[in-house]
Amino acid sequence: MLAGRPRPTGEFRLHVRGHAAALHGISEGRTDIMSRKFILKGDTTDHGGVVLDGIANSSFDGRELAYLGAAVFCAACKSPGVIVSDGGERTMTVMGKVVALEHDLCQCLCTPQPKLIASQATGTITG
Numbered sequence: 001m002l003a004g005r006p007r008p009t010g011e012f013r014l015h016v017r018g019h020a021a022a023l024h025g026i027s028e029g030r031t032d033i034m035s036r037k038f039i040l041k042g043d044t045t046d047h048g049g050v051v052l053d054g055i056a057n058s059s060f061d062g063r064e065l066a067y068l069g070a071a072v073f074c075a076a077c078k079s080p081g082v083i084v085s086d087g088g089e090r091t092m093t094v095m096g097k098v099v100a101l102e103h104d105l106c107q108c109l110c111t112p113q114p115k116l117i118a119s120q121a122t123g124t125i126t127g
Contacts, residue, residue, distance in 0.1 A: 035126045037118035039066040039083070039100040045114035048075035049106050051083070058094050060123050066116075067097035074108040081108030083116065092125055101125060 040063040041054030052071040054064025072081040083100045084107045092099050102118040 035124045036087075036101040036103060037120060038123040038125070039102060039104065039116045039118055040064065040120065041066055041070075043119045044117050045072065045074065045106050046117060047077075047106070047110060047114035049073055049081065049108070049114055050075070051100075051116065055094050055097050055099075061120055065094055066100040067094070068100055068104070069097070070100060072106040072108070072114075072116075074106055074110060074114060076114065077109040079109045081106040081114075083107075084113075086115070090125075099125070 038060055039051060040060060041051055042063060043051045043066065049072050051066045052073055054066050054070065056064065058065040066083060068083050068085055070083045072083060073079075074081050084105050085098075086104050087101070090098050090101075100116065102116060104116045105113040106116065107113060
């Protein structure tokens, strides 16, 4: 947090070349708005869950890239879940699937939904 500035919550405005776009659903205190790491098969959630599926024939550090809709097992509620986006529309796809990013969510029985944690630090998307 910058000195003298309140911590933003809820909605941010991004100005690019004179156009403003609202970004909704961003968690309080989030500092990684512009760069997020790829999620890989085997990565975990903040509730102890594990990403079970990846994009076949994709590889980053020897592991498959995870994607929106990929299976996750949630250790907290002991149920299956799927990866859902925590952010705006994405254009990056691999083999026709949208790549999952850190802080995306596991849609399972938990409330709040578990956040995905990236196990690697070099593969990111910026935008």
